[in-house]
Structure formats: C-alpha cells, structure tokens
Amino acid sequence: MFLNFVSFAAIATIVQASTAGPGQREICRLVCPDTIGQIPLVNETLNADNSATGCVWFENGFGGPQSASFDSNGVAIPGSVSDNMQFTPSASQYCTLVADGWSFADDQVCITDSVSSRILKQDTRLDISVNSPEECTAGCAERGFTFAGVEFANECHCGNGFTAAITPVPHTQCNKRCPGNSNEFCGSGDRIQVFKGPDPPIPAQLPAGWSIFSAAPCARDSAARMFTDTLIAGPVLAARDTPAACVSFCIQNGFTKAGVEGGDECYCGNTFRDVPIAVDPTECNLPCQGALGVTCGGNFAIQLYTSS
Secondary structure (H helix, E strand, C coil), X not given: CCCCCCCXXXXXXXXXXXXXXXXXXXXXXXXXXXXXXXXXXXXEEECCCCCEEEEEECCCCCCCCEEEEECCCCEECCCCCCCCCCCCCECEEEEEEXXXXXXXXXXXXXXXXXXXXXXXXXXXXXXXXXXXXXXXXXXHHXXXXXXXXXXXXXXXXXXXXXXXXXXXXXXHHCCCEECCEEEEECCECCEEEEEECCCCCHHHCCCCCEEECCCCCEEECCCCCCECCCEECHHHCHHHCCHHHHHHHHHHCCCCEEEEECCCEEEEECCECCCCCECCHHHCCCEECCEEEEECCECCEEEEEEEC
C-alpha cells in the first residue's frame, strides 16, 4: 500500500498510494533508499527543503561504503555519487497518515529517545491498542498536545516540544510495524517518530472574536472572584474544562469575558471587579482536566479571555 521503499535510476521518487480517512491526511518527504542492492543504509541527513543528503550504505563484505546525496526533487546531486556505485540511484518517498494539521517534526522521520530521559517535554503516554501515527496524533491533539510520537510499535507519546536537541537517525531504524496499521512504522526500541501539530492546539483555540486578555493573561484571583457578575460553570465543565470549552460556555450564557483556574474551574463575567493584576505566567501551570496538554490557571491564578 505505502511505506514500501524501492529505488530505480529511472525515477526520482516513489509515491505509494494510501487513503486518508476523515480527519486525516497523508504526509510525505524524501529519504535515502533503504538499500543499494543488498547494502543497508547506515547514514542519512534529512533537510527542511525535502532533500536527503549524506546517504551512506555499508556492510562488511560488500566492497566498502557507497554514498550519494539527493536534491529536493529526489535526483542525485552531481558529484555526490561514489565511484564504486554501479548505477545512479534516486531518492525514495516516505509517506504516512496523521491527523489533520500535523506534519513531521523538524522535517525528521526517526530520532533517538530514552526511557530515562524522554525527548518530549511533558511526556505523556496514551494507551492506544491500535497504535499508528494517525491514531496517536489524533489522541494527542484531542488532549491539547502539540507534539506526538510513536515508538516501539505500541507506544504513543504526547508532549509540547523537545527537552533537548534531537538526534536524527536513518529512517530505517524506525522499523517496527504499527499494530493499528501494518502498512506503517511506529518507531523501534529507543527510536521514535515525532510529529508536530497545530499551535495553539485545538482545546486552546478560541472562537472568532475572542482572544487572550493581553494586559494580564495570567492574573491574581481571590475568593471574591475576578468578575462582579460571576457565573461559575462548576460541574458542567469540571471534567472537560479547557480554554475553548470555557469560552464557548460563557458565550452561550451571554458573557463577554471568561477565565479558567485551578485546572477544572471556568468563570464567566462582563465586568472586572478590579483592574486585573498580572502574575508570572508560570503560576498558571495546572493542566486542564479536559486536555492535559494545555493549562487552566493555577491556585487563585486565572487565565483571562475577552471578546473584542
């Protein structure tokens, strides 16, 4: 179906057919061919312009390393093909399905990870029995994360950026088939395929005409509450509280201001009791109950939103 890699001198890229379902899209990029003859790929550099350079194939007993680089059209760059290569290769195309709005993170296909030091910030693992890039990215998006990674076949990791500089490795090292889609790969041991999604994530995307209260995005609250005419969402939203859900609730009830606080609290109003006092944004650090990847204020610290 797709993710089968072949290379012929006569064509620049191999595009394998795939069918994206509702809420999904196919993403592709050029990579070095898996093998040259029987010789496996051992080095690869994937670039932002879709080129694949520094390709090296080597295995003892096959006459030494062979190398080549490919431009953004998949064509071998003149002078890059080693003298011991018997033909001029072309790049391969690597395709996979992801949720709408997601793409390869940093234009890479496979990077290193470690159980003792995860590569994703706020690493959160989802239990997905039918794990695949499309299922993992959709799951992370729903929970408010901007990064998603598949690893060791069954693992889906969500996060918000990288904890350190990444170490890309040849795409062939991410070689475990996905239990949710056997046509795709889901990383390997200490090898993760990472994808980047919309930022802000869906649970933090506000309805048209609403925005973060720029003068005090994270403000000090008190028992008297921020608004003079406060409506508290309470249990209506507690378990699914997010900035987007809170603002929508406030709109439905005729208010022009909204705030999330304490991880599971949503407040609506039209008038500030006093001029909001901004506090350090790190005080608004509690994960939302409705989407752990985004924050919903803190202890008497409220994230404020207003309509224009």
